[in-house]
Amino acid sequence: MSYRAPVGEFRFILDEVVPLAPVAAEARFAEATPETVEAILTEAGRMCDTALAPLNRAGDLHPARLENGVVRATPGFADAYRTIAEGGWIGLAAGPEHGGMGLPQALNMAVNDMMSGACLALQLNPLLSQGQIEALEHHASPEMQALYLPRLISGEWSGTMNLTEPQAGSDVGALRSKAEPRGDGTYAITGQKIFISWGDSDITANVCHLVLARLPGAAAGTRGISLFMVPKYLPDADGNPGAANSLKVVSLEHKMGLHGSPTCVMAFEGATGFLVGAENRGMAAMFTMMNNARLAVGVQGIGVAEAALQKATAYAAERAQMGVIAGHPDVRRMLATMRADVFAARSIALACAVALDMARAAGGADWAARAAFLTPIAKAFGTEVGIRVSETGVQVHGGMGYVEETGAAQFCRDVRVTAIYEGTNGIQALDLVGRKMADGGEAAFRLLQEIEDGAEDARARLPDLAGKVWAAAETLREATETLLAQDMPDRSAGAVAYLMAFARVLGAHYHLRAALADPTREKLARVYILRLLPHYAAHLVEARAGLGDLSALSDADLGL
Structure with a gap:
């Protein structure tokens, strides 16, 4: 059985459990009518079922590779990415002034859930672009927004985030990357970053890196960090990719899972960068991107849990051992608790997204505080459920779950990192x-x-x-x-x-x-x-x- 997007589950939760109606009642999200919500969920589900899910196994068996300095994506990923981009899914929650749909994050997270269940390795690419879009909407100059946002929203260009260095993981303040002013409004960025998801690829015309670096004389720790836009290709006078920037992919990590998502070691060698926001305020800008990503990573865990649950349920319904194994009490226990946990985690994540939407549309400190409180819970619990449910899915398969050809083990390997990146649980x-x-x-x-x-x-x-x-x-x-x-x-x-x-x-x-x-x-x-x-x-x-x-x-x- 292949993955099927749980469209009906999202309808039920957003109608009855974590209602979207109060969000749609706000002027900012007035276009999120029941008809629009239905169309979005249905069309996104169809895309996930037909364009993304068939590529999940391919991403595992035919990983991204580094070839002559360029990352080559898994066969089929480029076409599926174009389907995502042309459908407007990257800009679902982005501002209409730069080509986005301006719809609620709750809908965006529902779509990300389905995309994660269909093909997590590919979903990571537009997810990172969405985080960069939000960071630029809040912190970039109007000129930078006008140049980058339409291209990121359309999917013509993709975005990354560059925080981690070999000696600076969770302790971001220990980073050593430098930014030297050139006197013309640009900066020379020098340093190495690791764990950069989709740090390069051949499926977009440009890759836009948000890079944390330290200006000369800046304070130690996180207070002295600034944020810079460092594109792979420098935009020309018309905004098209021009000269290659002084950056490169040093290597790709050999990982436990998510083989279709290239995790790059990036070297910036005096690369041209452009300041985003104020000097020494880089962490505030990057946290805008990270907070979006933390909820979205929780949703990734839930999406993979859904896919693992579907596969385990289908297997249990057809596997005969002293009768069909779905009739065995312990198998029923596993399937029931898997399903119950997926529902709980999904509801928590959507409650967090609704709180974010209400804080943005209606204002008020209570909504903002609620969203802030729920974000770490949604991230940690969603990813723990992803790990637990996918592991239980292997157990439902018995010995066949330990055999790679069934695909059950891939869910365990792919989802494991979600409890680690974007801030460990x-x-x-x-x-x-x-x-x-x-x-x-x-x-x-x-x-x-x-x-x-x-x-x-x-x-x-x-x-x-x-x-x-x-x-x-x-x-x-x-x-x-x-x-x-x-x-x-x-x-x-x-x-x-x-x-x-x-x-x-x-x-x-x-x-x-x-x-x-x-x-x-x-x-x-x-x-x-x-x-x-x-x-x-x-x-x-x-x-x-x-x-x-x-x-x-x-x-x-x-x-x-």
């Missing part, structure tokens, strides 16, 4: 319990109140499920208060566990909403709330444990 958790709780926990408590109110509303129809969700939210509220009273080292030690507990409770909330809206979904909600929600309690035990037992371990105890 540990960093997401630190962000959640640190900066995202600097408000004294107000955003967290507002969400918990919403969950408890929803559970109260459900008591008349689903008393046993509602009671469990309410109790979990109340326990999480108490744990949040405990966390806020801890110092940061203790809080940090329990950060990942706390994030996962919050995600579990949010997932139960959305399953309960789904069951109220559609009685046929009560059975899946029951699986989640009775089997998966209880994990939150174990997570909270760890979250409350603090740093003491970890600090007590010597280096020798850890084998260091």
